[in-house]
Amino acid sequence: MPSLHAPFAMAAILYTMAWCTSMMPSPAPAASIPLFVLAILANLLSDAARYYHSWPFLPMYQMPFFLPSLVGILLSGSVLYQGKESRWLLGLLALLSLGALFFPKDFYLPFWKSRTIFSHIFFLTGVMADACFIISGLLALSYLKDRGTTRPIFNHWAIWGFALDTLSIFSGEIWSYLGWGSPVVWDDPLITLSMSTWFYYGCYLHLDLLRGWGMRRRALAAVLGAGLVVLFQWYPNLGPFSPPDINGLMRWPWL
Amino acid sequence: MAVTLERIWPVLKGVPLAVLTMSLVTVDLAAGYLCLRENEDLFNPLNHLGLIRWGFTYAAIHPWKTLWLFLLFVLLFILAVNTLTCTTSKVLFLYRIYRNRAGLISKLFVHIMHYALLVILFGLLASYTFPGRYASSVIAVKGESTRIPGTDIYLELVSSDIDYYRGNRLKYLNGRTISVHFTIGLKSGETTVARAIGINSPFFFNGLGFYLEDFGPKSRSSMNDTPYVRLLVKRDRGTILYFSGTLLFTIGLALYLFRVFIKGSKPSRGPRNHGEGK
Numbered sequence: 001m002p003s004l005h006a007p008f009a010m011a012a013i014l015y016t017m018a019w020c021t022s023m024m025p026s027p028a029p030a031a032s033i034p035l036f037v038l039a040i041l042a043n044l045l046s047d048a049a050r051y052y053h054s055w056p057f058l059p060m061y062q063m064p065f066f067l068p069s070l071v072g073i074l075l076s077g078s079v080l081y082q083g084k085e086s087r088w089l090l091g092l093l094a095l096l097s098l099g100a101l102f103f104p105k106d107f108y109l110p111f112w113k114s115r116t117i118f119s120h121i122f123f124l125t126g127v128m129a130d131a132c133f134i135i136s137g138l139l140a141l142s143y144l145k146d147r148g149t150t151r152p153i154f155n156h157w158a159i160w161g162f163a164l165d166t167l168s169i170f171s172g173e174i175w176s177y178l179g180w181g182s183p184v185v186w187d188d189p190l191i192t193l194s195m196s197t198w199f200y201y202g203c204y205l206h207l208d209l210l211r212g213w214g215m216r217r218r219a220l221a222a223v224l225g226a227g228l229v230v231l232f233q234w235y236p237n238l239g240p241f242s243p244p245d246i247n248g249l250m251r252w253p254w255l
Numbered sequence: 256m257a258v259t260l261e262r263i264w265p266v267l268k269g270v271p272l273a274v275l276t277m278s279l280v281t282v283d284l285a286a287g288y289l290c291l292r293e294n295e296d297l298f299n300p301l302n303h304l305g306l307i308r309w310g311f312t313y314a315a316i317h318p319w320k321t322l323w324l325f326l327l328f329v330l331l332f333i334l335a336v337n338t339l340t341c342t343t344s345k346v347l348f349l350y351r352i353y354r355n356r357a358g359l360i361s362k363l364f365v366h367i368m369h370y371a372l373l374v375i376l377f378g379l380l381a382s383y384t385f386p387g388r389y390a391s392s393v394i395a396v397k398g399e400s401t402r403i404p405g406t407d408i409y410l411e412l413v414s415s416d417i418d419y420y421r422g423n424r425l426k427y428l429n430g431r432t433i434s435v436h437f438t439i440g441l442k443s444g445e446t447t448v449a450r451a452i453g454i455n456s457p458f459f460f461n462g463l464g465f466y467l468e469d470f471g472p473k474s475r476s477s478m479n480d481t482p483y484v485r486l487l488v489k490r491d492r493g494t495i496l497y498f499s500g501t502l503l504f505t506i507g508l509a510l511y512l513f514r515v516f517i518k519g520s521k522p523s524r525g526p527r528n529h530g531e532g533k
Binding site: 052053054056109112113115116118156159163166167170173174175177178179180181182183184185186187188189190192193195196197199200202203206207209210228232236 | 270271273274277278280281284285287288291292295296298299301302303378379382424425427432433434454455456457464466487489491493494497498501504505508512515516
């Protein structure tokens with residue numbers, strides 16, 4: 001049985017290589033495109049393997065492994081057309097994937113109460129929301145760097161993130177009600193962080209109604225929001241330092 | 256009194272208060288994570304004891320570790336009052352402006368979400384303030400009738416259908432349960448009924464919800480292969496409210512997204528009125 005971590009380790013190496021080549025002098029950055037595409041494919045293979053080994057149950061604490069693939073796919077246009085955010089995106093993907101690779105959470109057996117469509121909607125829309133928030137922050141950073149001369153599309157990503165986060169929280173509410181008879185499971189600390197992120201972006205969406213809160217300040221708030229998502233959603237899903245399983249990697253035919 | 260209200264009213268219905276409150280809720284919930292992470296057992300009973308009983312027992316013994324939760328209730332109360340006053344004044348304003356013109360409905364999409372949030376918060380308050388749980392758990396086995404404490408309902412396990420996993424894909428589950436279906440017989444006075452229950456599949460009887468908490472046997476090689484189910488029985492007074500609010504919020508959100516992304520309107524809500532209302 002090949003290791004579950006092998007495709008993800010490959011993805012992390014490819015993301016890092018793509019980032020490094022993107023910073024080299026021309027024409028090396030062009031090589032970052034095929035490396036990025038291969039990294040996304042390896043990452044998607046890792047996501048599929050994780051689901052394959054847990055379906056119909058939910059893969060537990062796998063958010064850090066799914067996040068880079070979703071951020072990469074949603075902003076793939078920027079890398080493929082060598083947009084100005086492409087270096088930052090590749091750097092971010094390299095850091096997110098290396099973090100997940102070297103600090104994995106212990107392997108948790110799926111539990112039988114996760115056998116419902118609502119648990120999967122809760123998880124997948126939650127990760128998609130986090131990806132949208134991070135992209136919003138990245139684009140806001142680019143907007144600030146350009147001194148507001150570009151279109152502030154980071155706002156739209158924040159709105160999509162908020163909508164997906166809401167869908168995730170509502171699915172979690174239905175799942176919690178069906179499984180535990182209560183709309184909120186009070187003893188799960190991660191729920192409070194999800195709610196915290198939701199309220200932050202609820203607050204963010206009201207900033208345009210405040211006097212003195214122009215696009216520049218809202219861009220700063222979007223950057224802060226992306227930082228909070230990394231701190232509140234990504235970081236708690238990591239475990240202690242643990243080097244990747246080299247023996248498991250070697251069992252894959254391409255290695 | 257009238258002068259005080261005149262001064263407070265603009266603050267109470269202003270967006271700055273909403274932004275400040277939501278920022279504080281963000282910080283408070285982050286603090287709640289730190290408190291919860293080390294003390295999960297302290298907050299677990301809140302799921303079934305209800306806020307009042309939990310507050311006078313667990314929270315009273317550990318006031319510092321539970322302070323964030325009570326602060327959260329205060330902040331949510333301020334947010335609810337702010338949302339109600341702000342949204343209502345804005346809706347009335349929009350009604351006056353757009354009464355005889357097209358476009359009123361699309362201006363109200365955001366406010367549907369605001370009212371829905373209030374319904375959800377009120378439903379959660381009703382649910383956790385008056386939880387009406389009848390028993391921490393009721394165990395039902397075959398051939399033995401068990402009375403649910405505080406009621407005249409007797410229940411009994413009628414039949415069980417347990418599927419055990421066999422295969423290579425989920426090796427860690429080999430020989431262990433993958434799905435369960437139980438039939439529970441219920442008797443209340445002269446009424447006798449049979450209801451099916453499974454994982455994430457509760458049933459309702461006489462206004463009570465029955466949820467599967469635990470069951471057995473969980474594996475084929477179990478030492479004790481006598482089937483049993485442990486049920487959580489509770490009456491939740493907030494269910495209709497918080498699920499109605501959830502549905503309303505989803506509709507409002509879908510309409511808002513349609514307005515912003517399909518029709519191309521600006522994400523902001525109508526005319527700017529800095530600090531005058533949402």
